[in-house]
Amino acid sequence: MIDLPKVPGGFLTILADPPWRFSNRTGKIAPEHKRLGRYATMSLDEIKKLPVNETTAPNAHLYLWVPNALLKEGLEVMASWGFRYISNIVWAKRRKDGGPDGRGVGFYFRNVTELLLFGVKGHMRTLAPGRRQVNMIETRKREHSRKPDEQYKLIEDCSPGPYLELFARYPQPNWICWGNEASEDIIPQGKQHKGYDGGEILNIPLRPNEQLNPDSAMALGEYLRKQYEAGKSIQELAAENQYSICRVRTLLAKANTPLRHRGRKQINEKSNRK
Template identity: 70%
Template sequence: MSSKPLRPEDAPAPLPRVVGGFPTILADPPWRFSNRTGKVAPEHRRLDRYSTMSLDAIKAMEVKEVAARDAHLYLWVPNALLVDGLAVMEAWGFRYVSNIVWAKRRKDGGPDGRGVGFYFRNVTELLLFGVRGSMRTLSPGRSQVNMIETRKREHSRKPDEQYELIEACSPGPRLELFARHPRQGWTVWGNEAGEDVTPRGAVHKGYAGGPILPALKPNEHLGQERAEAVGKRLRERYLKGESVRELGMDTGYSIQRIRALLAAAGTQMRPRGRHMAHSQFNPPSGRHTGRSQPSTRARKADRSK
């Protein structure tokens, strides 16, 4: 007996067309996993990240009709669904030739261990590269390595660095399918592609992309200028509500180093075990004021006077 869909699966809108077809197509389909209600599933009722499509529905999309005779396809696929990704590429009229690996990094450049998976923690995703007809990459592609190393963004959002890579390696006009954000110079198609549409799904702290902080050895000495620069970046995140432990998990720095760097940046620390509700901490009246508290022995000596 078939299970009832979590949301109605409407027929997709017609795909955009240009004279001669699109020579470059980027697609990030809403793949459907077998467990649609699990904690990390896109359609988890509480998280409500996005609706998904069946494999047959994705394969049936009329990509052949909108692609140029000679074209490139960049197709995102989860590691667990690699076989499905290859089947979709074939159904759309492309042959697989290579892939680009997205390596998700912490700020210090190490692997982002917050990935999920039943067998391993996935810290990579694959961007399959397929060709229709006969068309090489543009000249910059001859020296382009097949890896993107960036920090993770909100759920399912792919690295913005993909656009510069694709624009350098494949000719326009370019079409992005299942786009979540408009981009100048691209034709975009998808339920969340409009500028007035906010993509579903929460944006979690520490998943905002941005620069990778330098990797630091456990006992590495930092000069004052460098310590202040790194501490300033940590301070910005700390004042937005991230805890010292969260900063440590994201950067790979020790708790002691995080606290030292925050201190170097002149950060007013919150009481331990509490999260900040606003961008600045206002201590409650009569409680923690940032000054050190007297020891138990000192308080007893004071009472004996």
């Protein structure tokens, strides 16, 4: 039997990001794939049997992360923990320019969103700020499976404490954490890939063939220029922003960016061998 943390009267708000196990076990999909150095997963029955109902107050809120492909299973888990589904919050994963980040997985559609299901046990409304809160978080992606830090303030504004986070990976103030990677001295598993380091969104939505107005083109060009002058290559800028190399060059030109000589490294290497 798994023991969860307890507080007098029970927790009023639970946040959980279970290690869901997918039926498709390919390397790109399965979180536990050894080649990717990710976390171990749990079966649906194992997740449903967690004694969440015993550690929560008679009236409580649940925020449950669930992959789009496992929505049905997420609703089952919510019910087994003693909560009824009310609504959801959508995490929209954005590129630097504010457009959808299409680097997600999916066999039928390219996933650029993830769902945070909201459930209630007993009868407890959200706090006053929650009635003004829109049900969307828009941020850039970070390392594998990491959810946006903005979730904590949103939850604290909308639901009362004490707070418990299940399967926590990055401990937060005001929260009691539980999970294999909850300790501050443990580095969560999972590789951080280029372009997955979060950061600001420029809010200049741009479709593949869309023409920018001059002001927007200049703003985006200046942003790319800073990254280029900091040492990033045009190829890296193109990959991170999901632009073509031609588009990156055009935007850099708009910002009057002096370009480094192409192939200078190779030319220097040939000179040194002579």
